[in-house]
Amino acid sequence: MPRPPERRRAGPACLLWAVLALPALTADRLGLNEPRAAWWPAAGVAVLAVAVGVSRRRPLTAFALTAALSLADAPALFTVAYGPALGVLALLLGLRAAGARPAAVCFASVAGAGTAKIALTGVDPAPEFLVMTGTLLFGCVFPWLCGRYWRQSRELAEAGWLRAARLEDEQRHAEERARLRERARIAQDMHDSLGHELSLIALRAGALQVAPGLADEHRAAAADLRSAAADATDRLHRIIGVLREDDEPVPLTPAGETVEQLVARAAESGLAVRWEPSGGHTALPSGGVAERLLHRVVREALTNAARHAPGAPVAVAVARHGPDVVVTVTNQRATEAGSRSSGGSGLLGLRAAVTAVGGVFEAGPHGEGFRVRARVPVRQARPAPREARPAAFPLTRARRRVALGLGAAAGAGAVLVGAAFGWYAYTETRSVLEPSAYAGLRPGAPAGEVARVLPEREVRDPPTDRAPAPPPAGTTCRYYRSSGELLVSVDHFRLCFDDKGRLAAKDVIPRVGPSGEGREELGEMSR
Secondary structure, three states, X not given: OOOOHHHHHHHHHHHHHHHHHHHHHHOOOOOOOOOOOOHHHHHHHHHHHHHHHHOOOOHHHHHHHHHHHHHHHOOOOOOOOOHHHHHHHHHHHHHHOOOOHHHHHHHHHHHHHHHHHHHHHOOOHHHHHHHHHHHHHXXXXXXXXXXXXXXXXXXXXXXXXXXXXXXXXXXXXXXHHHHHHHHHHHHHHHHHHHHHHHHHHHHHHHHHHOOOOOOHHHHHHHHHHHHHHHHHHHHHHHHHHHHOOOOOOOOXXXXXXXXXXXXXHHHHOOOOEEEEEOOHHHHOOOOHHHHHHHHHHXXXXXXXXXXXXXXXXXXXXXXXXXXXXXXXXXXXXXXXXXXXXXXOOHHHHHHHHHHHOOOEEEEEEEOOEEEEEEEEEOOOOOOOOOOOOOOOXXXXXHHHHHHHHHHHHHHHXXXXXXXXXXXXXXXXXXXXXXXXXXXXOOOOOEHHHHHOOOOOOOOOOOOHHHOOOOOOOOOEEEEEEOOOOOOOOOOEEEEEEOOOXXXXXXXXXXXXXXOHHHHHHHHHHHO
């Protein structure tokens, strides 16, 4: 039986708590922290347990608890005991929390609380503030930005897979649309070519049927041929209706002859058609979309005239009007009975094709007959440029912002840490009292004489808890380092002055864990 999700998550949470609690339990024993009460590490471990427990559903609360624990342990926020927990929970905050504003408010609150504690504690504020700022940037903000980058990378990967699936669907739809367009193209070819030829065959058969001197059996055969051609034309239109998609744009197929040649061929087939150009051959453009479209309009109009108005005279007029060419096909009243309209899509296709290139198409009754007119621009307007797509997805831009934030945090943190270390080195080296000078000081010496050998700065955060004895009553004490070594524990000198400004007592505060030989030397200097 599968375990519930809560139980599956308990194991990793307990392991994380054990890892984060290890520095809190061992820092004091290893001498990495100042000695504290025994209950303090236990309380810190309990707070870490609560923080890890709520880190999945309330990551901001978990980070706030850990930050409060670090501030309670040290005003500069940096502690060996809780520093790893602070960084890990900041990383989880960026990974699990969607919004950035609550985290920013929390970071600002931690900075404000740390600044207030530094001001109230009485320690040297400059190095403590720089250490706190560096810890906040490197131990909190930087891991938080890494977590956000990780989160957005996962979201971007998921969005990429979704986009790939959507592109596959679009590809399938594009293939389907291409197949439908090919069907429409085949239908249009059949309509334009076969329909026109069948109409001419029917027209020639009709002319043969009424020809004088024809035998009766031949006249009957011509009538059957005309009827068969008309039936074939109707069946062709029904097939085209199955293949055509009305919402698809009609492609233009190039014609193998000019409009004038088309009219001449129709006249040779027996159609009473006359060619009426205006302005000679210059009225028609040579080649291009306009000529092919005009050829198609005339062919469709002649086909309809032969089918629906047999025997009626037809006029094809072409004229140039500025940048456009206007073709007009007009037929008079039919002298014979023609076939009924089959509801084909020839005129609808022509209207779509002409309007697609910016032209005007008209078709309808005219007088006692029918007229088709198309106005086609010679030069086609260039299609409007497509709007440029954005260079990146929103998630990509978000990743870029996070990367810039990481760089800014790293740069600012490096500057602050460098400044903090520089200030630390300056204050520590400027508060060193040479052991030989300390040995030459005698109790009862006036303050002016003592001041000649003292350094320019005092130790602002002396280790008073390691002093061998409390200072004499009614005295004011100053503390100095015995060595300029950095990042290690060194001996400190305590000089206490009475209210008259005389040196009342001097003591050596030993460093953490001095050797026996060092203790003897310190004892000699204290006497």
